[in-house]
Amino acid sequence: MIGDYECIGRAKDERMPITLTNAVLLNLDPIEVLQGAIRIESDVISAVGSDVIPAVNDETLDCNGAVVMPGLVNGHTHLYSALAAGMPMPRHTPKNFHEILRFIWWRLDRALDAKSIEMSGRIGAIDALRCGTTTLIDHHASPNAIEGSLSRLEKGIADVGLRAVLCYETTDRNGPAGSEAGLHENRRYLDVCRQRKNDRFAALVGAHAAFTLGDESLRACVQLAADYRSGIHIHVAEDPCDDAICRETYGAPLIPRLEACGLLAANRDGSTKQVGAVGAASIFGHGTHLAPEDARWISAQIAALAHNPRSNMNNRVGYAPVSHMERVQLGTDGIGGDMFAEAKHAWFKACDAHSPSSKAEGPSREILPNGIVGMLAHAARVAGDTLGCRLGTFSPGAAADVVVTDYVPATPLTGENASAHLLFALGSRSVRHALVGGQWLLKDRRPVLVDEASIRTEAVPVAHDLWARMQAIPEE
Template structure:
């Protein structure tokens, strides 16, 4: 696939900055040059020319945390009025994921991925759960990813909420898929965990042992709702990040999602371990879980990604939400 996208404003996110009245040369499906149209035309005579009409061209976005199966929740009625984050899980998400069948998994992934493309997302990190169809579930999502043509990191959510058998099958699915996909250049695996409050010490030990030979890191929700923190304090006498660190979850390739209810001591641990976190502003507001100590994390130089938590695939909209929410939460308009 060779073509020149002519007459665009290229936002390079590099030292070249923003290039007005520019063009992009795509050679063999890869962006090879950005610059003057006539110069690019000389590099590849005969290439198809597409008029950009003066529009803005941005690099593809990365959605650092999503749930593709949440495509099925749009317009889904809720029986009852949730008054806490745990009730949201029980009334919506834990009901939905338990009824997912193979066709549901594949089609919901396909819908979510197409939506992602429409929103300019070219890479995403998905966290999947389907307790009654675990083995092979990641293959169905992989199939959809390849058909749409994105890059992705896939994982299956290990949890104790569906019993020991379900937890063991979740571990096996992560390991199986990671080994299958280890040499792929477009799709990778992470080791999915739900959250501290749904994972026993025994299960986390099994996960840690299973991941040790893979070195793919963990993808886990951390202190999203206050329930996660309260559970850790009550059962283990320590805060959520402290507990996960003790259990060996905080590896350099791990992703800590949300980190809403964490304090300065936990930020110290995250910084020491070199772990990445992911901010999900619209989801946090929708679930009324609170605001993470984002300014402190950024000031400390922590790696903070941006995710949608399946609430949407509109990463550019999440950027705006993140800015506005930070101003509101800190009382600082700048």
């Protein structure tokens, strides 16, 4: 049994204030550019701007005119794939998305044990930190190591120092005992977070997707979330198979099933403002195959639809109707932790989809660079709401999650063109230092709290054994 994990590091009140001087402050929420300094006291930002002067005893860092940004948030990921790079290919080439799950990802997650879960968390967190990603919203699965898995994942992430919102993806694909164990792990971790009450880790109720959950299990997930005043983190319409299997197996289409279980509650015609409490705190992954009107209706009543363009391309599932979505945040869906790369791909994909020669149907609002950066800012808002702190902004009182880059603009940088700098010039290679909650986690591109070289060496045999177990599992 895994014990509760205490975050390491000095007590926050023992730390000297930190002032980052001579910085170009690129705020994400709202998008604006300020010149000057940012002062951090304890775990929050206390002052920002040209009139901020370090106190005598402050720790100071001269940023030499480089861009300083709020830490980025990955709005939907699966750290359990952090040890997947280079893993053996399936014996049979998947012909569709369902086979990609069955031949690849559902064999990988079944091979995970406690040790590889924790190592996946540690390696995934290091990868994210090096890219300036300081908070992760994760969706975890390990069907043969469910109990305690979220605490093992948390341990790996906490060693590196990041924040995270975790859940276990409940599913019926491993029988009733598997779904009950998934629900139990979500409940256990909700209790851990409720009792600990810090802003480093928080819980949502995880559900894989409606097409692998019967009505009873779906309702049980929503009830658990309601009991804890939490939300659901679930994949929705990533591929047409979500709706098709719902019809074939459960006798109803996808969206009516989500309505029937109480996850979607707003009236379609907008005649009332009624929104379900669980839905309002929920994150839906993808929405790739939602009709434009459903994408708008659903995204207006939940915390966010998570858009993962690189994963959607990798899995050949198509392009989400992003321009119709009201609340949308960016995630990587397990394709690493680089939110700069995800933002660039979101931009290129949007341009390609809305090019004059595209065959996209129906009216769509044009997506602008500010819209892509807005997806980064929204992930920070949602993560902050769930964790109980303010993320993604330099406002005084916001969490001191700060990324110092070495990017000194060679062209004018203003609030009007900041998003274009982020999409076309900044990148994860620009990330030099990072703090979370006023604590240094990355200095000169090296993680502060862990010995990265040792961890990478330790990870290799863990990955080797994980892949061997995976290959021993027959393809369905």
